[in-house]
Amino acid sequence: MGAVTSAPPRTPWAGRTVRSLGYLASAVPVGIPAFAWFVASVVLVGLLSLSRLGPHAFLASATAARALAGVERRRADRLLRHPVASPYVPLTAPNVTGRARQLAGSPATWRDAAWLALLFPLSLVCLLPALACTLVTLGLVTAPAWLWAVPNPNAPWFVAPLVSTWPGRCVASLVGVALAVPVAYLVVRVADGQVRFAGWLLGIGAQQALAQRLVETRVRVVDAQAAELRRIERDLHDGAQARIVAAGMTLALAERKLRAGPPTAADDVRLARRQLDDALAELRRLVRGIHPPILTDRGLAEALSALAADSPLAVDVHAAGTPQLPAAVESAAYFVVAEALTNAAKHADATSCRIDIHAEPGLLTVRVRDDGRGGADPAGAGLDGLRRRAEALGGTLTVTSPAGGPTVVLAELPCAS
Amino acid sequence: MRIVIAEDLLLLRDGLIRILTDTGHTVVAAVDNATDLRTAVAEHRPDLSIVDVRLPPGFRDEGLRAALAIRAETPDAPVLILSQYVERAYAADLLADGRGAVGYLLKDRVTSLDDFLDAIERVAAGGTAMDPEVVSQLFARNSRNRGLAALTPREREVLGLMAQGLSNSAICAALVLAPVSVEKHISNILAKLDLPPADDTHRRVRAVLAYLNQ
Numbered sequence: 001m002g003a004v005t006s007a008p009p010r011t012p013w014a015g016r017t018v019r020s021l022g023y024l025a026s027a028v029p030v031g032i033p034a035f036a037w038f039v040a041s042v043v044l045v046g047l048l049s050l051s052r053l054g055p056h057a058f059l060a061s062a063t064a065a066r067a068l069a070g071v072e073r074r075r076a077d078r079l080l081r082h083p084v085a086s087p088y089v090p091l092t093a094p095n096v097t098g099r100a101r102q103l104a105g106s107p108a109t110w111r112d113a114a115w116l117a118l119l120f121p122l123s124l125v126c127l128l129p130a131l132a133c134t135l136v137t138l139g140l141v142t143a144p145a146w147l148w149a150v151p152n153p154n155a156p157w158f159v160a161p162l163v164s165t166w167p168g169r170c171v172a173s174l175v176g177v178a179l180a181v182p183v184a185y186l187v188v189r190v191a192d193g194q195v196r197f198a199g200w201l202l203g204i205g206a207q208q209a210l211a212q213r214l215v216e217t218r219v220r221v222v223d224a225q226a227a228e229l230r231r232i233e234r235d236l237h238d239g240a241q242a243r244i245v246a247a248g249m250t251l252a253l254a255e256r257k258l259r260a261g262p263p264t265a266a267d268d269v270r271l272a273r274r275q276l277d278d279a280l281a282e283l284r285r286l287v288r289g290i291h292p293p294i295l296t297d298r299g300l301a302e303a304l305s306a307l308a309a310d311s312p313l314a315v316d317v318h319a320a321g322t323p324q325l326p327a328a329v330e331s332a333a334y335f336v337v338a339e340a341l342t343n344a345a346k347h348a349d350a351t352s353c354r355i356d357i358h359a360e361p362g363l364l365t366v367r368v369r370d371d372g373r374g375g376a377d378p379a380g381a382g383l384d385g386l387r388r389r390a391e392a393l394g395g396t397l398t399v400t401s402p403a404g405g406p407t408v409v410l411a412e413l414p415c416a417s
Numbered sequence: 418m419r420i421v422i423a424e425d426l427l428l429l430r431d432g433l434i435r436i437l438t439d440t441g442h443t444v445v446a447a448v449d450n451a452t453d454l455r456t457a458v459a460e461h462r463p464d465l466s467i468v469d470v471r472l473p474p475g476f477r478d479e480g481l482r483a484a485l486a487i488r489a490e491t492p493d494a495p496v497l498i499l500s501q502y503v504e505r506a507y508a509a510d511l512l513a514d515g516r517g518a519v520g521y522l523l524k525d526r527v528t529s530l531d532d533f534l535d536a537i538e539r540v541a542a543g544g545t546a547m548d549p550e551v552v553s554q555l556f557a558r559n560s561r562n563r564g565l566a567a568l569t570p571r572e573r574e575v576l577g578l579m580a581q582g583l584s585n586s587a588i589c590a591a592l593v594l595a596p597v598s599v600e601k602h603i604s605n606i607l608a609k610l611d612l613p614p615a616d617d618t619h620r621r622v623r624a625v626l627a628y629l630n631q
Contacts, residue, residue: 237471241501241524242426248528249432253439256530273528280525284502294504297477306506312560351561 017184020191021134023079024127027194030075031120034068038117041065055100062103062112069112069202072119076202082195087111087204092363107205115201122197126190133183140176144169215394222392226291226328233291241283248276291327292334300330304337304355311341313350313370319357325364329415332389333357333366336397339382340368340409348372348407366411374405386411418541421463422447423454423480424499425472429524433467436527440534449473451483458487458494465541470500470507481507492516495541499524505554508547509630517619520546520582535587544619545582547626552580555629564610564628572609575602579625584618 041061048057066088073084087108091099103109143162147169155163162168204212251273258266287293295303301319308315325333337355344350350372358365376383378399390397395413420442424430427449434444446457450473458466466487472479484496497520498511511519520540526548527533536546556577559565568576571592578588589599607614607621610628615621 234476237501238426242429245501245524245527246428246432248525249429249436252528252530253436256439277525277528280523287502293471293502294506297471298506302506306504309509310505310554310558312558 013184013188017187019079020188021130023075023191023195024123024130024187026075026079027119027123028127030068030071031123034116035120037061037064037068038113041113055097058100059096059103062100062109065109065112065116068116072115072198073202076195076198080191080195082199084199084203087202087208090362092360107208111201115198122194126194130187130190133186137176137179137183140172140179143172143176147172218392218394222328223326226326226331229291229331230296230327233287233293233296236283236287237293241280241287244276244280244283248273248280251276291331295327295330295334299324300333300357303330303334304357307334307338307341308353308355311353312345313341314352315341316352316354317357318355322357322359322364325359325415328393329364329413332386332393332395332413333364333411335389336366336386336409336411337368339386340370340407343376343382344368344370344372344407348374348376348401348405350405350407362414364413364415366409366413368409370405370407372405372407373403374401374407375403376401376407383409418442418464418537419445419461420537421445421454421457421461421466422468423449423451423457423466423472423483424469425449426469429469433527436530436533440530442537451479454480454483455487458491465495465497465537467497467499467537470498478507481510485510488514488516488519493518493543495543496520497522497537497540497546499527503548503550503554505551505558505630508551512545512623512626512630515623515627517543517545517623521551522546522548523550536582539582539584544584545622545626547581549577549581552577552629555580555626559629567609568606572602572606575599576606576625579603579606579622580629582622 041064045054045057045061048054070086073086076082076084089106091102093099093102144166147163152163162172251269255266255269255273258269292303294306298306299322301317301322304317304319308317324330341353344353348370350370353368353370356365356367356369358367376399378384378387378401383397383399387397390411390413393413393415395411397409397411399407399409401407420437422430422433422437422444424433424447430447430449434447437444445461445463448454448457454466454468454472457463466484468480468484470478470480472483481498484498487494488496492514493516495518496511498507499522500507501524503521503523508521511521518540520536522533522536526536540546556565556573565573565576574592575588578591583591585596585599585603588594589596592599594602603621604614606612606625610625612621612624612628615624
């Protein structure tokens with residue numbers, strides 16, 4: 001590197017070589033605590049896993065690992081301009097055990113651990129040859145300046161002329177200059193390899209990146225679909241439904257005027273009017289299935305209260321303080337409760353039901369528990385449709401319904417708000 | 418009758434005006450939003466306001482909210498709410514003040530002209546007009562109620578018509594029954610539901626609705 005930096009026109013290579021050496025060298029001071037962390041974690045977590053403190057130890061160890069891995073990501077970005085995206089997903093579990101379990105289930109935790117365990121040996125393996133080559137090259141280039149001070153009478157015959165004579169030392173310097181380029185290349189490549197390996201372990205994998213992209217596009221699709229359903233509801237309300245009502249009004253007036261005339265004509269008009277009524281009833285059922293108007297009008301909590309009030313069961317709704325959520329999430333929650341209540345009344349022979357809505361940042365939990373006799377078929381058409389609806393939002397729907405009851409329907413719906 | 422209409426869709430506003438004027442009523446104002454409705458009611462003091470639930474700017478339940486506000490200011494102002502769909506919760510809001518002169522009907526009912534005209538007369542006279550669909554929602558949620566379970570099918574029919582706000586004579590006509598038997602059914606119903614007997618039809622209807630709504 002010295003060779004290259006000493007050359008007056010600084011090429012991009014010069015800076016890159018310096019930064020690469022810096023990256024390789026700074027890996028050692030990070031690698032030492034990382035290695036110490038690894039050993040300490042294995043011992044501590046191993047021992048404490050026998051006690052109740054196991055999850056705490058694991059959580060603490062993983063938190064420290066994430067901090068160290070964060071240093072590694074920053075190092076890669078700052079020194080080699082190799083950005084490494086953080087792959088962590090937020091921990092949502094309410095307690096230590098849950099969070100520890102989430103961490104243990106996350107590949108990122110183990111990839112961090114692998115990197116931190118490998119960093120120290122790897123840094124030595126990479127740094128030592130790179131440093132040795134660099135120092136030799138530097139030494140050769142500057143040979144005329146210092147070699148005279150350390151005369152070496154024991155030099156082998158083929159090295160002696162280079163070491164002991166002025167022209168020889170100049171030739172050595174030239175050899176050093178010639179070596180500088182491949183050595184710089186070697187240093188850059190080694191550092192590059194190391195940082196790529198770091199990026200592979202510490203970043204988001206190709207699969208995870210793909211999954212992330214899929215999640216993002218799915219959210220957009222679901223939002224667009226919800227907006228579309230509301231638009232359809234509005235269009236039907238202002239368009240088809242209004243037109244049919246208006247036609248009915250005209251027919252009603254015609255019917256009234258025909259009362260004086262022939263009875264058959266009046267009968268036909270009355271029939272036409274009834275047919276329009278049927279069309280409207282049909283449309284209304286359709287609209288309710290697409291997007292219940294009360295959800296738009298008054299939000300989820302009130303729409304659920306309306307559902308509860310319309311149910312023949314004694315229903316307790318705990319949904320106070322539910323914030324406004326994306327339309328797709330509200331509508332999924334609404335249909336989950338509607339279906340669960342219908343099932344409880346129809347099949348489970350329940351007399352009462354409890355609905356709990358819990359909104360936390362990023363997650364809406366809907367829980368419907370009845371006091372019926374259980375035995376619900378989770379693969380039944382209604383529940384299966386709801387499950388697919390929840391999954392489209394990236395959520396889950398679980399039904400537990402042991403024989404003898406109670407049936408609990410639990411939907412967990414992620415939401416961006 | 419002097420009537421104020423609030424309906425944002427021109428097609429339906431015109432239809433309503435045509436029907437009402439053809440049947441001898443006067444539409445003193447026809448507006449398309451909730452703010453204008455309140456102004457028009459304050460200005461004209463109509464015998465009846467016919468209001469669409471969904472009005473601009475939000476296209477949610479602005480019409481209903483305006484109607485409730487009007488009734489909070491002028492307690493006995495008769496209001497008939499029309500909607501493309503009915504929600505029991507909205508009916509409960511309307512009935513909450515315990516006074517009469519309210520109605521809540523699907524827009525489709527307008528086309529059964531005689532029933533509709535009967536309903537507006539009833540509301541303007543301080544009575545009640547509840548959509549049959551609201552009534553069936555009320556029955557559905559009371560399906561485990563012991564009082565209702567004790568009713569005979571005929572009594573349930575009579576109760577349904579009572580809940581819609583029909584007078585005794587209208588119930589007679591609808592079920593083709595003699596006035597005496599209707600009265601007997603009604604007193605049986607009130608006894609089985611443990612409701613006080615009352616001669617005033619309107620008060621009786623409201624008691625029945627309150628019972629079903631509780």
